[in-house]
Amino acid sequence: MAEATADIAATEVRATPAAAKALSAAQRLALRYFLVAMVLFLVQMVFGLLAGLQFLMPDFLHGALDFNVNRMVHINAMIVWMLYGFIGSIYWLVEDEAGVPLVGIRLAQATFWVLTIAVAVVVIVFLVVQVGPGEMRSIWLINEGREYIEAPRWADIGIVLCMAAFFYNVAATFMKGRWSGISGTLVLDLIALAGLYFAGMFYTTNISVDQYWWWWVVHLWVEATWEVLVGCIMAWGLMKTLGVRRKIVTTWLYIEVALMFGSGILGLGHHYFWIGTPEYWLGIGGFFSALEPIPLVAMVVHAVYDAGRHGFQSNNHPALAWLIAHAFGNFLGAGVWGFIQTLPQINLYTHGTQWTASHGHLAFFGAYATIVVAFVYLALQRWRGDVWMSGGLPDKGRKWKWALALLNVGALGMTIALLIAGYEQSFTERAIGGSTWQAYFAGQTTVWFVQAMYWRMAFGVLMTVGLLLLLWDFLTIGRGETRAAKVVPGDANTR
Amino acid sequence: MSSTPWWAAEDFWRKCAIFVTAFMALVLILLTFHSLAAIQSGAGRVPAYSVINHRIDYRMDSERGYQIPVIGAEAPLFGRKLTDAEAEQLVDLGKLTVQAKNCMNCHTLLGNGAYFAPDLTKSWLDPGWGNEQAREVLMTLFLKDPVANARTFGTGRSMPNMRLTDDEVRGVIAFLKWMSAVDTNGFPRGFEPLPQGGA
Numbered sequence: 001m002a003e004a005t006a007d008i009a010a011t012e013v014r015a016t017p018a019a020a021k022a023l024s025a026a027q028r029l030a031l032r033y034f035l036v037a038m039v040l041f042l043v044q045m046v047f048g049l050l051a052g053l054q055f056l057m058p059d060f061l062h063g064a065l066d067f068n069v070n071r072m073v074h075i076n077a078m079i080v081w082m083l084y085g086f087i088g089s090i091y092w093l094v095e096d097e098a099g100v101p102l103v104g105i106r107l108a109q110a111t112f113w114v115l116t117i118a119v120a121v122v123v124i125v126f127l128v129v130q131v132g133p134g135e136m137r138s139i140w141l142i143n144e145g146r147e148y149i150e151a152p153r154w155a156d157i158g159i160v161l162c163m164a165a166f167f168y169n170v171a172a173t174f175m176k177g178r179w180s181g182i183s184g185t186l187v188l189d190l191i192a193l194a195g196l197y198f199a200g201m202f203y204t205t206n207i208s209v210d211q212y213w214w215w216w217v218v219h220l221w222v223e224a225t226w227e228v229l230v231g232c233i234m235a236w237g238l239m240k241t242l243g244v245r246r247k248i249v250t251t252w253l254y255i256e257v258a259l260m261f262g263s264g265i266l267g268l269g270h271h272y273f274w275i276g277t278p279e280y281w282l283g284i285g286g287f288f289s290a291l292e293p294i295p296l297v298a299m300v301v302h303a304v305y306d307a308g309r310h311g312f313q314s315n316n317h318p319a320l321a322w323l324i325a326h327a328f329g330n331f332l333g334a335g336v337w338g339f340i341q342t343l344p345q346i347n348l349y350t351h352g353t354q355w356t357a358s359h360g361h362l363a364f365f366g367a368y369a370t371i372v373v374a375f376v377y378l379a380l381q382r383w384r385g386d387v388w389m390s391g392g393l394p395d396k397g398r399k400w401k402w403a404l405a406l407l408n409v410g411a412l413g414m415t416i417a418l419l420i421a422g423y424e425q426s427f428t429e430r431a432i433g434g435s436t437w438q439a440y441f442a443g444q445t446t447v448w449f450v451q452a453m454y455w456r457m458a459f460g461v462l463m464t465v466g467l468l469l470l471l472w473d474f475l476t477i478g479r480g481e482t483r484a485a486k487v488v489p490g491d492a493n494t495r
Numbered sequence: 496m497s498s499t500p501w502w503a504a505e506d507f508w509r510k511c512a513i514f515v516t517a518f519m520a521l522v523l524i525l526l527t528f529h530s531l532a533a534i535q536s537g538a539g540r541v542p543a544y545s546v547i548n549h550r551i552d553y554r555m556d557s558e559r560g561y562q563i564p565v566i567g568a569e570a571p572l573f574g575r576k577l578t579d580a581e582a583e584q585l586v587d588l589g590k591l592t593v594q595a596k597n598c599m600n601c602h603t604l605l606g607n608g609a610y611f612a613p614d615l616t617k618s619w620l621d622p623g624w625g626n627e628q629a630r631e632v633l634m635t636l637f638l639k640d641p642v643a644n645a646r647t648f649g650t651g652r653s654m655p656n657m658r659l660t661d662d663e664v665r666g667v668i669a670f671l672k673w674m675s676a677v678d679t680n681g682f683p684r685g686f687e688p689l690p691q692g693g694a
């Protein structure tokens with residue numbers, strides 16, 4: 001019905017509902033990645049709740065499923081689901097952006113299964129075998145014991161091979177089709193992102209050297225290459241949901257890259273204050289990391305300005321809402337919560353306390369969970385037949401709105417609770433107690449710390465309810481919808 | 496084209512992005528060469544593994560304005576002086592055990608890891624071990640059976656038994672002793688080590 005009204009300019013932004021019904025093979029693959037991502041998101045929450053509960057009930061599962069195992073599954077599920085979300089997003093947009101079908105779809109499909117089976121085996125070994133004797137064999141087969149990159153070495157190699165295959169798919173598709181500013185940035189960024197993983201793939205006795213390279217992976221991922229990756233996804237997403245002009249998003253993307261890499265690469269130094277590295281990192285790390293919020297402000301300005309300029313007239317309200325949540329979450333969680341502890345004079349007391357956990361939660365949730373959720377909404381809309389997802393949904397949008405509210409309020413609440421805990425800890429354990437064993441427990445037993453641990457659980461439950469609601473909405477939104485997606489006129493052609 | 500000022504031009508920002516990224520990466524690589532040389536074991540800031548043959552202290556340095564590790568008189572671990580190679584082997588076993596047993600998802604080392612249990616950077620010097628004479632025995636007992644030897648200070652949050660072998664326990668203690676001698680620019684601040692050697 002609505003096809004008739006779609007004019008030429010609009011079809012640039014939106015395919016017609018009839019044509020949209022058939023997803024390409026690459027897009028169906030993307031949906032599979034999203035499915036695994038969401039399952040792992042749920043796994044992450046469950047193990048977060050278990051770990052959080054052990055602060056309050058230390059005997060809970062003691063000796064069976066200890067805190068270190070729960071925490072390891074919690075944070076690894078997170079890293080993997082976010083990477084799955086990014087990979088899915090890229091498989092989703094690559095054909096649209098390149099203008100040709102994905103090159104090597106068979107390889108891509110095989111890679112998905114290899115990667116997913118490897119992930120499943122790793123998680124099962126984490127849960128069943130858990131730890132090993134102090135031998136290289138344990139590092140190769142069970143657990144590397146390095147936060148976030150615990151996956152054993154065999155899995156590292158598998159992951160690298162899968163990433164190479166993925167990279168081939170993406171780069172070859174752009175090479176066959178056309179390049180753009182977004183795709184060029186994306187491909188270069190993927191090279192850096194994958195290359196950095198090698199920095200985490202070796203063993204050394206020397207803990208300082210170990211930590212030096214470990215931070216290359218962790219920091220240069222989340223504060224450099226992942227930021228640019230989501231910058232690319234965001235640029236594409238703004239064109240699609242709002243019809244923002246390509247020239248504008250591309251210019252913004254370059255600005256963000258310049259600011260992000262300009263501050264984030266040497267900002268790495270904020271992790272080199274206390275690990276044995278020379279004193280010059282106190283100055284370099286403090287200075288450059290203090291600049292890191294600037295690109296994050298730029299991203300907020302960009303997203304909100306664009307949304308406002310288009311009168312918040314999007315063809316996909318939930319996706320736009322989550323994109324805005326991403327912009328603010330990134331700024332608050334990474335920019336503000338990172339900044340408050342990034343100067344060495346402050347970090348000396350907050351380093352490795354619940355402050356860090358506070359920042360870690362809001363940053364990962366705000367910057368990365370949000371954008372994957374936004375993208376899943378974009379994909380679902382196409383999948384369900386390019387249907388209406390603006391105002392006036394059958395359930396009045398209750399599910400997505402409540403999910404959005406519960407997840408974001410939960411994340412913020414948990415962050416505040418952990419910040420209070422962190423403050424008590426840095427004050428009592430660090431500043432007064434001098435960080436001894438006894439001082440550690442003095443901090444853990446202050447009234448406000450203990451209360452904060454309860455609040456963290458309460459907000460964690462809120463988030464979990466929000467996630468269940470979100471998954472429910474994913475399963476139902478757009479089902480049986482007969483209206484075609486709203487036509488977004490856009491600034492002009494987006495190509 | 497003429498309507499876009501240079502500072503809003505796509506081309507300008509593309510060049511900017513490339514130049515800035517290349518420059519920052521280059522600086523990081525140069526600094527990395529320097530830093531890695533500075534943190535090799537035995538290079539100064541990070542001690543040689545044979546430091547476990549010596550007493551280690553943590554004292555205020557008036558010039559730098561914070562506490563730094565001080566390597567003192569000979570005080571071999573478990574009463575036996577090790578060669579450089581033996582010392583490295585023992586510390587290596589400890590490091591490998593720490594990784595394989597996933598200690599860092601409960602503890603922090605050099606402040607990195609998890610926040611469920613005390614930081615282990617200066618564990619070797621922790622006043623909780625009482626004194627120099629009791630330390631090795633208490634540490635061994637604790638690591639062999641952290642449940643029976645739990646302190647937990649009223650929290651009930653005890654460390655699970657990690658089923659370390661005797662060799663692994665020795666290795667872990669050697670590793671902790673070596674790590675306590677890393678120069679961490681004064682982290683943790685205000686840490687008062689246990690009494691040693693009447694010094």
Ligand code: HEM
Pocket residue numbers: 147222223270271289290292293330333334335337338339340341342343347350351352353356359360361363364367606607608
């Ligand atoms: C989306 C981007 C970011 C994410 C996902 C993120 C995440 C994290 C995480 C998980 C940690 C803890 C690592 C550990 O387990 O030891 C951490 C540490 C830290 N982050 Fe971020 N971060 C981001 C951006 C930033 C920014 C922009 C800043 C500074 C302005 C910053 C400053 C810090 C500092 C100073 C630490 C060290 C805390 C400590 O000493 O314990 N982060 N970050």
Ligand code: HEM
Pocket residue numbers: 044045046048049050051052053071074075078356357358360361364365369456457459460461463464608609610611
């Ligand atoms: C049900 C809600 C959640 C609960 C109860 C929970 C609980 C926990 C607990 C207990 C830890 C260990 C902290 C420590 O070592 O003391 C942790 C770590 C962490 N969690 Fe969660 N979590 C939840 C949701 C999330 C979400 C949604 C994210 C991100 C998307 C996330 C990201 C992280 C990160 C990055 C760390 C490591 C922090 C660091 O090392 O500083 N968590 N979480």
Ligand SMILES: [Fe+2]
Pocket residue numbers: 219223267268270271
């Ligand atoms: Fe960082």
